[in-house]
Amino acid sequence: MKETTIAAIATPNAPGGIGIVRISGRDAIITADKIFRAVNGKSITASKGYRAYFGEVFDGNEKIDEAVCLVFRSPKSYTGEDVAEISCHGGLYVTKRVLRAALNAGAVPAEAGEFTKRAFLNGKIDLAGSESVMALIGASGRQAASAALNTLEGNLSKKIKECADSVIGICASLAAWVDYPDEDIEEISTDEMLDTFRKTKSELEAIIHRYDCGRAVTDGVDSVIVGRPNVGKSTLMNLLTGFERSIVTDIAGTTRDVIEERIVLGDIILRIADTAGIHDTENIVENIGVDMAKRRLERAELILAVFDGSSPLNEDDMQIIRQCEGRKCVAILNKSDLPEKADRDKLSEYFPKLVEISAISGEGENELEKAISDVLSANEFDPNAACLTSERQRSCCVSAVERLGEAIDALENGVTYDAVNVCADCAIDSLLELTGEKASAAVVDEVFSRFCVGK
Numbered sequence: 185m186k187e188t189t190i191a192a193i194a195t196p197n198a199p200g201g202i203g204i205v206r207i208s209g210r211d212a213i214i215t216a217d218k219i220f221r222a223v224n225g226k227s228i229t230a231s232k233g234y235r236a237y238f239g240e241v242f243d244g245n246e247k248i249d250e251a252v253c254l255v256f257r258s259p260k261s262y263t264g265e266d267v268a269e270i271s272c273h274g275g276l277y278v279t280k281r282v283l284r285a286a287l288n289a290g291a292v293p294a295e296a297g298e299f300t301k302r303a304f305l306n307g308k309i310d311l312a313g314s315e316s317v318m319a320l321i322g323a324s325g326r327q328a329a330s331a332a333l334n335t336l337e338g339n340l341s342k343k344i345k346e347c348a349d350s351v352i353g354i355c356a357s358l359a360a361w362v363d364y365p366d367e368d369i370e371e372i373s374t375d376e377m378l379d380t381f382r383k384t385k386s387e388l389e390a391i392i393h394r395y396d397c398g399r400a401v402t403d404g405v406d407s408v409i410v411g412r413p414n415v416g417k418s419t420l421m422n423l424l425t426g427f428e429r430s431i432v433t434d435i436a437g438t439t440r441d442v443i444e445e446r447i448v449l450g451d452i453i454l455r456i457a458d459t460a461g462i463h464d465t466e467n468i469v470e471n472i473g474v475d476m477a478k479r480r481l482e483r484a485e486l487i488l489a490v491f492d493g494s495s496p497l498n499e500d501d502m503q504i505i506r507q508c509e510g511r512k513c514v515a516i517l518n519k520s521d522l523p524e525k526a527d528r529d530k531l532s533e534y535f536p537k538l539v540e541i542s543a544i545s546g547e548g549e550n551e552l553e554k555a556i557s558d559v560l561s562a563n564e565f566d567p568n569a570a571c572l573t574s575e576r577q578r579s580c581c582v583s584a585v586e587r588l589g590e591a592i593d594a595l596e597n598g599v600t601y602d603a604v605n606v607c608a609d610c611a612i613d614s615l616l617e618l619t620g621e622k623a624s625a626a627v628v629d630e631v632f633s634r635f636c637v638g639k
C-alpha cells in the first residue's frame with residue numbers, strides 16, 4: 185500500500201444531485217473519520233468494509249453538509265487500498281469544500297488517474313483494462329461503451345495472453361534447444377513453429393482490423409464535407425447536426441471558416457468539418473478559408489463530396505473529383521428535390537458510393553448513413569470480440585505482428601534458430617507491454633496522465 189493518502193472529487197465539476205469525494209490510501213479511513221461524524225455516534229475507524237454510514241461532514245468545527253460515507257477495506261476496493269467515499273450534495277461549492285476538509289485532514293490531492301494507477305500497481309486491473317476505464321467514461325455510443333466494458337472485463341487481455349503464451353511456448357523450446365545442444369531435447373519442428381507464428385500473427389491482425397473498423401463507432405472518424413460553393417454543404421451540415429450551425433445563403437463564399445462538429449449517425453461518430461467551398465477566389469479572407477479547407481481535406485479519413493444535382497458538373501466539381509481519388513469517399517448528389525441536370529453516370533465512374541439526397545428536406549439521410557458505414561467497414565466491428573481501446577495498444581499489436589513476420593521470414597529462409605528466437609522474444613515483449621505485465625514506468629505514467637482527476 186502506498187504511504188500517501190490521496191483525495192479527489194470523483195464527480196463532474198458541475199451542479200448535480202450528488203457529489204463524491206474519494207479518499208484512498210493507508211490512512212483513508214482515519215482521514216475520513218476526522219471530517220465525518222456518523223449519526224449513530226460511532227467512529228468509522230472500527231468499520232469493516234462494504235459499509236455505508238449516514239452523517240455530517242465537518243472541517244474543524246464548521247459543519248459543511250450532510251453526507252453518506254462508504255467504507256471499503258483493502259484489498260476489496262477499487263484501488264486495492266482502504267477507501268472512503270463521501271457522497272455529499274453535488275454542487276460546485278459543497279463538493280470542493282468537502283475535498284478541502286479531506287486535504288486539511290491530511291490527504292494529498294490525487295493526480296490525474298491516480299486511483300486507477302494504484303489499482304493497476306496493486307494488481308486489481310491490468311494496463312489494457314485501465315485504459316478501457318477511460319474509454320468507457322468517454323464512450324458516446326452503445327457500441328463504444330460495450331467494447332470498452334468488454335475490455336475492462338478482461339477479454340482483450342485474455343486473448344493477448346493466449347497469443348503471448350503460444351509464442352512463449354515456442355521460445356522456451358527454442359531456448360532449451362539452443363542453450364543445451366548436447367542434451368537430448370526433442371527438436372521443435374520448423375513447421376510447428378511456422379504454424380504457431382502464422383496463426384498468432386493472423387489473430388493479432390484480426391484484432392487490429394477490428395479496431396480500425398471500430399474507430400468509426402468508438403473515437404469517431406476525421407471527416408470533411410467538400411464541394412464547390414452553393415452545392416449545399418452547409419445545409420447538409422445543418423441536417424446532420426440537427427441545428428443551424430453554418431450560415432446558409434445563396435451568395436457564393438458565405439462559409440469562410442472551418443466549423444467542426446461531432447455527429448452521431450446511428451452508431452457512427454464523425455468528427456466533421458464543414459469547409460469553405462473549394463474554388464478559386466480573389467478575396468483574401470475567403471482564400472484563407474479555402475486554404476484551411478484544402479489542408480483539412482488532405483488529412484481527413486473520410487470525404488463527403490457534395491455535388492449539385494440541379495446543375496451540370498463544372499471544372500470546380502472536376503477539381504474536387506480529382507482530389508478524392510484513392511481516398512475513402514462518399515459522393516453526395518444533393519438537391520434531389522429539383523430536376524436533375526448533373527451527369528450522374530460520370531460521377532458513378534469516379535465514386536463507388538454515390539448517394540442522392542435533398543439536404544433541405546432530409547430525404548436520403550438513411551441511405552447516406554448506410555453508405556458511410558459501408559465505406560468505413562463499420563459493420564465489421566464486433567464489440568463483443570477482443571477489442572483494443574487505445575492507439576498505444578494498437579501500436580503494441582502492430583509491433584508484435586511485425587516481429588512475428590520477421591520470425592516467419594527467418595524460418596522460411598533457413599536463418600539460425602537464435603535469430604528466430606530474438607524476433608519471437610520481441611513479439612512477446614510487445615504483447616506484455618500491451619497488457620502492462622512488462623511496461624516501463626514511463627509507459628505507465630504516460631497512460632495514466634491521460635486520465636481525469638478522481639478516476
Ligand code: GDP
Nearest residue numbers: 413414415416417418419433434519542543544
Ligand atoms: P454551400 O455553399 O455549399 O454551403 O451551400 P448552402 O448550404 O449555403 O446552400 C446553397 C443554396 O442551396 C441555399 O440557398 C440552400 O437553401 C440551397 N439548397 C441546399 N440544399 C438544397 C436542397 O437539397 N434542395 C434545394 N432545392 N436547395 C438546396
